[in-house]
Structures are given as structure tokens and as C-alpha cells.
Amino acid sequence: MKSIDIVSIFPEIIDLYLQNSPVTKSIPEKDIIIKTHQLRNFSEDKHSRVDDKQYGGDPGMVLMAEPLMKSIDYISGLRSSNPFTILMSPQGKKLDQNIILEILNNDNIAIVCGRYEGVDERFIEEKVNIEVSIGDFILSGGELPSLILLESLLRFIPGIIGNEKSLDNDTFGKNYKNLLKGPVYTRPKKIKDREVPQILLSGDHKKIEDWRKKISKNRTKERRKDL
Template identity: 40%
Template sequence: MMKIDILSLFPEMFEGVLNVSILGKAAEKGAVSYAVTNFRDFTTNKHNKVDDYPFGGGAGMVLMPQPLFDAVDALRAGEYSKPRIILTSPQGKPFKQQDAEMLSKEDKLIFICGHYEGFDERIPEHLVTDEYSIGDFVMTGGELAAMAMIDSIVRLLPGVLGNDTSAVTDSFSDGLLEHPHYTRPADFRGMKVPDILLSGNHERIAEWRWKESLRRTFERRPDLLEGRDLAVQEKKWLTQFRKETEKKPE
């Protein structure tokens, strides 16, 4: 079972998220357990503060190291192995599917959710093992970022998804965006499902999905194709896509 500890000043934000849908079912199945701790409980100053003014002046308040170091020490007490300690931060490296896959193999994760202007630098430098960002934007706190990462990690745990192949075919799992999906009815208001998907020819369907996955990536996230080791067939399709783009009227 994976153990996920979350350090937050607003533990109540996680109550609904961790108890419903896939995350809740994962806990019910025994694949994961969650614990959310308010790290304000570990402050030692008489005013119960976790933040202070930055040395050298400047706007905003900075989270002090003491409460978080002590909180992590308490969570690691009695542990033989060191857990991954994840800091949510706009300065972290972009969180990708490959990171979710890597972290899903860990036994224990500790997420630190920040607030205010930022962290005392000794926290990311000496306490955490991984610093991640979920995008080039700033939020009021790290809770929502932690929720997003936890969701992407937990769904990869064995037995969590009803169909274990779902995680394998997700967007980004093989470096490409996922192919289009269709369901019944086959004809809805004149909008028809591609004939190939109704053919029953699984080999041709697999090839169509591969091609459309590549097409969608080419059209929406061409950056994902940079540095990709393209198969011969993928190179042919990309040449086709580029020609089709050139022919489109502006």
C-alpha cells in the first residue's frame, strides 16, 4: 500500500477530493492511504506563526523552515527508508506523466503545500527531494497542485482503475496525445463515427488510433514531437499532415 502524507495549512481542502471518485475508491481498495496534517501544529513560537518577513526586505511573507522540518521529522519517525518529499512550487520542474509513473512506484510520498510569498530557501535545498510545477502560472497555494499530482499518481497504482490498460493508453503515456474516442450512437445529428471504428478490423483500428494520436499531437502539441525517435510510419504520416496543413486556406 502506498502512503501519502500531505502538509497543508488548509487540510479541509482535501476532505472531498480524497474521499470521492478514483481517489476514494483507491483508498477503499487498500491501494493507498492518505493523511493530511496542518503543519501549523508544529510551530514553536508563542504566536503560532509559520511565516515571517524576508531578510533583506521585500513584499510578502515567507514560510519559516522550523514548522515544516519538524513536521516532516514527525512523519518520518520510525521509517527505515526515506520517502520522497514533494514541494509544489511555480519554480519547480514541469510535472509530466513520466513523473507520475515514477512516483507511483514509491511506497511513501510527502507533499508540502506552500502559501504566502514563498519558502525559506533551506526548505527546498535541504528538506525536499522533488520540486514540481503544474504550469507557468501562480496560485494562492499549493493545495490544488498537490491534488492534481496525487490524482495522476494514484490512478496508476495496480488495481485502481477498472481497466488497467486505460493508464497505458492515456495521453502522454507514450509521448503522444490520446486518439479521439467515440461511442453510441454511430450517427448523432448527422455527425458520424469514422467507418473504420465500426469495421471490426482490430489491426486497422489500432493503426487508425496510432495515426490519429500522432495527428492530434502534431496539431495541438507539436513540442512533444521534438526529439522523439519517430518510427518510419510516423515520419510518413507527419509528411502527410504537413502537406495537408499547407493546402488549408488561411
């Protein structure tokens, strides 16, 4: 059984998603546990404070190392093993399919949501296995990035996706790897003067596959030369 524990000072953001997402509603309970943890519960301050001014005089607050360390220690005891710990951070590796598959190799996963100016570096050195970013931009906290990571992980859990073969045909899936998926169509066959390509109506699966690969390569070259 896999476990995913998420540490945040705003766990209600995560909980709201867990309660309402069609992805999480289809999770087989015997296969995975997802639990949120309020970081303030691991503070020894009488006001449950988990942040403080940073050394060096720069503006902005920093999440303190000790409550973060205690939260991971608690999760280690809860799951009877040290979790593979991820910090959502703009300084991390940019999230992609390879990182998702790397994370999925672990049975116990902990995701820590950063806040403010960041987290005390000593927590990262002591407990974090990988820092992950969702892009070259800044948000106020790691809650939304953690949800992006969570859903990308859950899609690979058996039973979540109705037809698991569709994962192979996704952009960056096994059948496309470093290619963007081409256009898709559904009914009706014609909208105004725009028609579904005749090749898709031909029933010739080999020709359809060849057409899709060609369109995929052209689209990738046009839109994502970095791939």
C-alpha cells in the same frame, strides 16, 4: 504498503477531496495510506504562526523553515523512514508522466503545499527531494496542484482503475508515449450530420489500431509540436 502524507495550512481542502473523490473511494486500504497534516501543529509559536516577513525587504510572507522541517521529521517517524519529499512550487520541474513514474518508485511520499511568496530556501535544501510545478502560472497555494499530483499518482495504484489496460491507452500511456490520444466516440452512431468513422464500426482491430495511431500522430503534430 505505500503512504502519501500531505502537509498544508489548509488540509481541509485536501480532506474534502479525499472524502468525495471516486478515485480515493476505491483505494484498497491494505495498499496505500493517505494522510493530511496541519502545518500549524508543528509551530512553537503561541499563535501557531508558520510564516514571517522575508529578509531583503520584498513584500509578502514566507513559510518558515522550522515548522516545515518538523513536519517532515514527524512523517519520517510515523512511516519509519525518510519520505521522498515533494514541494509544489512554480519554480519546480513541470509535472509530466515521467516525473509521476519517478515518484511512484518510492514507498513513502510527502507532498508539501507552498503558500504566500514561497518557503524558506533552507527547508528546500534540507528536506526536499524535488520541486514540482503544474505549469507556468501562479496560484495562491499548493493545495490544488497537490491534488492534481495526488490523483495522477493514484491512477497507477492497482485496484484504482477498473480496467488497468486503459492506462496504456491514455494520452502519454505506454501505447502512445509522447503522443496525444485521438478522438473517441460512443452511441448514437449519428448526431445531426456527424457520424462515427466507419473504420471504428468495421470490427477489423488491426485497421482500427493503425487508424488510431495515424490520427494520434497528426493530432500531436497539430496541437503539441513540442512533443
